[in-house]
Amino acid sequence: xxxxxxxxxxxxxxxxxxxxxxxxxxxxxxxxxxxxxxxxxxxxxxxxxxxxxxxxxxxxxxxxxxxxxxxxxxxxxxxxxxxxxxxxxxxxxxxxxxxxxxxxxxxxxxxxxxxxxxxxxxxxxxxxxxxxxxxxxxxxxxxxxxxxxxxxxxxxxxxxxxxxxxxxxxxxxxxxxxxxxxxxxxxxxxxxxxxxxxxxxxxxxxxxxxxxxxxxxxxxxxxxxxxxxxxxxxxxxxxxxxxxxxxxxxxxxxxxxxxxxxxxxxxxxxxxxxxxxxxxxxxxxxxxxxxxxxxxxxxxxxxxxxxxxxxxxxxxxxxxxxxxxxxxxxxxxxxxxxxxxxxxxxxxxxxxxxxxxxxxxxxxxxxxxxxxxxxxxxxxxxxxxxxxxxxxxxxxxxxxxxxxxxxxxxxxxxxxxxxxxxxxxxxxxxxxxxxxxxxxxxxxxxxxxxxxxxxxxxxxxxxxxxxxxxxxxxxxxxxxxxxxxxxxxxxxxxxxxxxxxxxxxxxxxxxxxxxxxxxxxxxxxxxxxxxxxxxxxxxxxxxxxxxxxxxxxxxxxxxxxxxxxxxxxxxxxxxxxxxxxxxxxxxxxxxxxxxxxxxxxxxxxxxxxxxxxxxxxxxxxxxxxxxxxxxxxxxxxxxxxxxxxxxxxxxxxxxxxxxxxxxxxxxxxxxxxxxxxxxxxx
Amino acid sequence: xxxxxxxxxxxxxxxxxxxxxxxxxxxxxxxxxxxxxxxxxxxxxxxxxxxxxxxxxxxxxxxxxxxxxxxxxxxxxxxxxxxxxxxxxxxxxxxxxxxxxxxxxxxxxxxxxxxxxxxxxxxxxxxxxxxxxxxxxxxxxxxxxxxxxxxxxxxxxxxxxxxxxxxxxxxxxxxxxxxxxxxxxxxxxxxxxxxxxxxxxxxxxxxxxxxxxxxxxxxxxxxxxxxxxxxxxxxxxxxxxxxxxxxxxxxxxxxxxxxxxxxxxxxxxxxxxxxxxxxxxxxxxxxxxxxxxxx
Numbered sequence: 019x020x021x022x023x024x025x026x027x028x029x030x031x032x033x034x035x036x037x038x039x040x041x042x043x044x045x046x047x048x049x050x051x052x053x054x055x056x057x058x059x060x061x062x063x064x065x066x067x068x069x070x071x072x073x074x075x076x077x078x079x080x081x082x083x084x085x086x087x088x089x090x091x092x093x094x095x096x097x098x099x100x101x102x103x104x105x106x107x108x109x110x111x112x113x114x115x116x117x118x119x120x121x122x123x124x125x126x127x128x129x130x131x132x133x134x135x136x137x138x139x140x141x142x143x144x145x146x147x148x149x150x151x152x153x154x155x156x157x158x159x160x161x162x163x164x165x166x167x168x169x170x171x172x173x174x175x176x177x178x179x180x181x182x183x184x185x186x187x188x189x190x191x192x193x194x195x196x197x198x199x200x201x202x203x204x205x206x207x208x209x210x211x212x213x214x215x216x217x218x219x220x221x222x223x224x225x226x227x228x229x230x231x232x233x234x235x236x237x238x239x240x241x242x243x244x245x246x247x248x249x250x251x252x253x254x255x256x257x258x259x260x261x262x263x264x265x266x267x268x269x270x271x272x273x274x275x276x277x278x279x280x281x282x283x284x285x286x287x288x289x290x291x292x293x294x295x296x297x298x299x300x301x302x303x304x305x306x307x308x309x310x311x312x313x314x315x316x317x318x319x320x321x322x323x324x325x326x327x328x329x330x331x332x333x334x335x336x337x338x339x340x341x342x343x344x345x346x347x348x349x350x351x352x353x354x355x356x357x358x359x360x361x362x363x364x365x366x367x368x369x370x371x372x373x374x375x376x377x378x379x380x381x382x383x384x385x386x387x388x389x390x391x392x393x394x395x396x397x398x399x400x401x402x403x404x405x406x407x408x409x410x411x412x413x414x415x416x417x418x419x420x421x422x423x424x425x426x427x428x429x430x431x432x433x434x435x436x437x438x439x440x441x442x443x444x445x446x447x448x449x450x451x452x453x454x455x456x457x458x459x460x461x462x463x464x465x466x467x468x469x470x471x472x473x474x475x476x477x478x479x480x481x482x483x484x485x486x487x488x489x490x491x492x493x494x495x496x497x498x499x500x501x502x503x504x505x506x507x508x509x510x511x512x513x514x515x516x517x518x519x520x521x522x523x524x525x526x527x528x529x530x531x532x533x534x535x536x537x538x539x540x541x542x543x544x545x546x547x548x549x550x551x552x553x554x555x556x557x558x559x560x561x562x563x564x565x566x567x568x569x570x571x572x573x574x575x576x577x578x579x580x581x582x583x584x585x586x587x588x589x590x591x592x593x594x595x596x597x598x599x600x601x602x603x604x605x606x607x608x609x610x611x612x613x614x615x616x617x618x619x620x621x622x623x624x625x626x627x628x629x630x631x632x633x634x635x636x637x638x639x640x641x642x643x644x645x646x647x648x649x650x651x652x653x654x655x656x657x658x659x660x661x662x663x664x665x666x667x668x669x670x671x672x673x674x675x676x677x678x679x680x681x682x683x684x685x686x687x688x689x690x691x692x693x694x695x696x697x698x699x700x
Numbered sequence: 701x702x703x704x705x706x707x708x709x710x711x712x713x714x715x716x717x718x719x720x721x722x723x724x725x726x727x728x729x730x731x732x733x734x735x736x737x738x739x740x741x742x743x744x745x746x747x748x749x750x751x752x753x754x755x756x757x758x759x760x761x762x763x764x765x766x767x768x769x770x771x772x773x774x775x776x777x778x779x780x781x782x783x784x785x786x787x788x789x790x791x792x793x794x795x796x797x798x799x800x801x802x803x804x805x806x807x808x809x810x811x812x813x814x815x816x817x818x819x820x821x822x823x824x825x826x827x828x829x830x831x832x833x834x835x836x837x838x839x840x841x842x843x844x845x846x847x848x849x850x851x852x853x854x855x856x857x858x859x860x861x862x863x864x865x866x867x868x869x870x871x872x873x874x875x876x877x878x879x880x881x882x883x884x885x886x887x888x889x890x891x892x893x894x895x896x897x898x899x900x901x902x903x904x905x906x907x908x909x910x911x912x913x914x915x916x917x918x919x920x921x922x923x924x925x926x927x928x929x930x931x932x933x934x935x936x937x938x939x940x941x942x943x944x945x946x947x948x949x950x951x952x953x954x955x956x957x958x959x960x961x962x963x964x965x966x967x968x969x970x971x972x973x974x975x976x977x978x979x980x981x982x983x984x985x986x987x988x989x990x991x992x993x994x995x
Contacts, residue, residue: 049930053794053801053918054888055938057952058929058945691925 020667022093029088036080040073076692079685086678094674095667107200108146108160109139110193111167113174114207115149116181117559117606117629121208121241121329125176127234128206132171135204135232136164143202146193147171150207151179152560154189160197178559178606180626181207183643184215187223194226201227208235209635212628221643229644235634238273242325243630244281244335245270245302247556249310249319253341254373263310267321267335269295270302272631274327281305284320284334285312295323316340316620318608332630336608336622337556345393345548349378355399357524358424361531362396362540369541374548381407389414393548398523399426401435408435416512420547425486426522437509437518439491445503448483458483458528462500468508469546470517471496474538477530484527486520493518515547556622562600563621566614580612584623746770750905752878781839781879782816782824784809785871786853789830789862790932791886796917797977804976805884805913806853811984812882813849817841824849825874828856831863833870839879861933862888864897871901878905887912891960899967909970909987912960916977919953921945 021027052058113132119125132147139145144160147170157170186205194201203223207213209231215221223229248266269281276299282292295305305321312319322334347366351359363376379387381400384407389395395411397403400423403411415421421436433440448457458481466472477497485503493509496517507518521527530536557563565579578595582588584607590598603609603623612618635643749758749769759772786809792802809826816822825839826849837845837852862885871881881901887894887910901908923942930937940949957973964971970990974983 049928049937051794051932052929053791053886053915053932055929055931055934055936056888057949057956058938058940059948 019094019096022095022667022669024092026091026093027088029091030085032084032088033081036077036084040077040080073692076685076688079681079688083678083681083685086674086681090671090674090678093669093671095669098668107143107202108193108197109143110190110201110203111135111145111147111171112150112154112186112190112203112205112207113147113171114151114181114205115174115177115179116151116210116213117176117178117331117625118181118208118210118329118632119176120331121239121632122235124208124234125174128208128232129171129174131206131232131234132174132204133168135206136167136171148189149174150186150205151177151181153179153185177604178623178625179604180560180629181210181213182215183213184220187221190227191224194224199226202230203227204230204232206232206234208632209233209640210629210631211633211635212631214635214639218642223645231640231644233634233640235632238633239328240272240274241327241329241332241630241632242269242271242274242277242279242297242323243329243332243627244268244321244323245627245630247321247335247337249337249339249556251337251339252373253310253312253339254344255341257311257341262308263339265307265310265319265321267305267307268302269297269305269323270627270630271297271300273300273633275299276301279323279325281321281323283307283310284322285310285339286317286319310339312339312341314341316618318620318622320622329630329632331606332625332627335556335624336606338608338620338622340619344373344375346391347374347376347544347548348387348389348392348395349376349398350381350384350395350400351378351398352400352426352428353380355426355522355524357526357531358398358426358522361525361536362398362523365531365537365540366544369537374544384410389419390417392419394420394422394544396422396424396523397436398424399428401425401428401430401432403435412436412511415514415516418513420515420517420549422517422519422543422547424519424521424523425488426524426527427484429486434488434518436511437488437493437507437516438511439493439507439509439518440489442487442489445485445487445499445501446483447485459485459499459501459503461505462498462502463495464497465495468494468496470506470508470543471539473542474535477533477535480528480530480533480535482521482528482530484521488518488520517543517547556624557603559603559606559623559625561603561623563603563609563611564600565611566599579614580610582610584608746772752905782812782822783827783839783874783879783881784812784825785827785829785881785883785885786856787830787862787883787885787887788828788834788856788858789860789885790858791862791888792913793858794915794918794932795976796915799976801886801913801915801976802856802858804974804980805911806856807980808884808911808913808974808983809853809882810850811980813846815984817846817849823879826852827867827871827874828852829867829870830858830860831866832860833867834859836870836874838874862886864889864894868897868900879907881906881908882911883908884911884913886914886918887960891956891963894960895963895967895969898969902968907970908968909972910960910964911972911974911987912957913974913976916975919957919975920950 111132113128115125119128136145142162144162145158145167146160147157147167149155149157157174158166161167190201190203245268247268250263253263265283267281267283269279271277274297276297278294278296280292280294282289284290290311291307291309293305293307295303297303307321310319317339318336319339320334320336325333349359349362359376359378363378366374366376374393377392381403389411395414397411411419411421415436423434423437425434429441430444431441445459447459460482461477461480464471464477471477482499482505485499485505487503488507490504490507491509493507495504496506496508497504499505503520505520507520509516509518521530523531525531530539565581578592579590579598579601580588580595581590581601584605588595589604590601601609601611603621606623606625609621609623610618611621746759746762747770749771753771757771759770762768762770762772786805788802792805793800795801795803813824813826816824821841823839823841824845826835826837827833828835835852835856837848883898898908898910923940923945926939926941928937928939961971961973972983972987972990
């Protein structure tokens, strides 16, 4: 028991007032005349004793009243076990169901601990059960029904997501605000150190939340895992013609001794290679499989180790590899322009891993070609296209084809064919620049969000000697020169797309082909225009997968996507399948996805490898998080299954005031009797 | 009429003679009998002569025949001299309601005087005493006697304490003629001592009547709480408890009254208890009725 405002106890000195009134100024009884006392016997002793007794009672009541008032103002409190939730508050029971809870018996221990918390609660307190992984999931509404609560606890299964204590704090803050009451948070978890946020402030709870931790793990558990795999997501053409694809995997050990592990590469359920890898204590090692031979189509691949630890769920790393024929690219150029074909073709071959087969043609050869079989078409240094040819290309673009136009030095005035924008002029920086100025300009603003230049690196070192100033109109300017001249434009025409480079692809109008960024530019532009942007072969649980690509025609927004999760279920409803832009990958395994553009894909999804580090939050950190300066013997709590030893002060001034009220009423009644006696006497 | 005989009502009237007339007239009207009730000239008895008897009442015819001296007595002659001894001690001042014992005693005495002088034309006198004789009005039938008696009653203010023994020898001097002696007091004294003191009056042929005037609170006190009581005569203080007043005091008072009644009757004295809340006419009627039966 303690006092919130002990200085008010000084007012208890006021008890001297009734003592003074009763003892020092003892009231004199007015004598009552009587005719004769001959029949009275002096019963003074008993009479006085009776009076004193009652006066002492009155004195005691008055003193008690003053002391109680002083005590009430001092606001006394008693310490009550925190588990004894006061009525009006919410007991929030959160069970960690992250991927690491699959290790050993953590989940069963967590359920048992949750049941113990449920048993020790007061029946009057409402309880809500939630599960925590990357988000806080509500399992039950606020209820007092034990059957519902126990069923909810039984239904909790460890998932594949990564837990986040910061997310827990954020969600509980919202719950606390909605509840408008104090929240007693019981968190049953393996207290994984990797679940902590970067800053402790993100994990802090408001004052209305009392955190009680129920760790189900007390020490780090040795665990080996395949931390990451680097493998191509797409292979082009027959394996014999392609360059060999290799797979690189990183095997990691957490709290492990030095050991040798065998890593195996599994393709479509068949082990095609195995290698032994030696790991230092708590170390990492890289194992490389030089040849990844997968058939046409999408193959389900996995790198797996024989960990022989208590957490086998993270021993494999899934990824998918697609093998398909390379796409054809038509490169049309002027007869006098051979450099652009050479630079573009080399860049395309070196970067795209045989993903494209470049075909060159002259303007004269074009009418005999079928444009639809090409992934995209490059028009280099061509300006005066025949009308029929331009119409054919435009029709191809409107039906979904793509064209890259490099103006070079051929254009000077008029309108750009297919792109359909006027030319405002020509900037020949090498010849027309004033004396004293550099004979070139560099790239100014660049839209890095655009797929064609997103990963090219800096283009500031590229010198442009010649550029055509084209009115961008409604086209998207991807890059501008330092003088503001549009350099790269992107325009949607019909269902297709046209990109315009206002300079050339050779090394005459600029030195872009001589820079490494040119290769990346060509590769990304090729992927962008051909629609061959394949996502990475492996994803992390809780990452997002785009169901509708940027190249997808607008009409396709109404087309449904189809997703089959690793369990064979369709996680999207019909409405979601028609409208969802992205899918959150919540389960580990292979997702089968049919995108809105009709392409089908398989994505290997792996749990976040930070979950494989089973190291536990130190006791002092847990105590700090709880807000208690002294560490709690969590293991004892775990073993006992009783209410945690934390206590909270509960003010009892209201009860003191009730007792004071009773004392005041008693004093009034007793005093009125005495005053009545005095009136009768007088 | 009865309403005016309530003692509390009578206290609103300061004219003692008017009070006495009201009491007596009311009481007489209630009797439905002759106003000469109890005071006729009818022969009553012969009684042997004793020294001091009036020689005029000697039946000389009997003496001539028998040479013995007898007095011929008539009913009207038995109470021809009324003397009221009024206790004016401080204890008589006690009052728990509107009328004090002293006032009640005054009314009784005034009524008796009025009845004797106006109804019977007897001599009436007054002795006011406490521990001494404070006032003495000789019995007389002279004109203005009633007024003098009333004045004596009005002037009788309670003082000192009661002591029958000291003024008793003065009573002997004053009561040389036999008659009716009425003692009005609260008689807070030992009955044995009291009777022993008063009894000699009876030996002189007086008929002695004791009117004990008590307040209802003296007979049955009701205290709600313990109280400090002050004796009006001795100024002694004493704390008493309600339980004692309710049980032991009441028993003692009842025993005192019973003892006093028994001893007075044993000594040939008449005794009447007059609580001050009792209507005065009822008290007088009872007294006269009993006297009529005795005569």
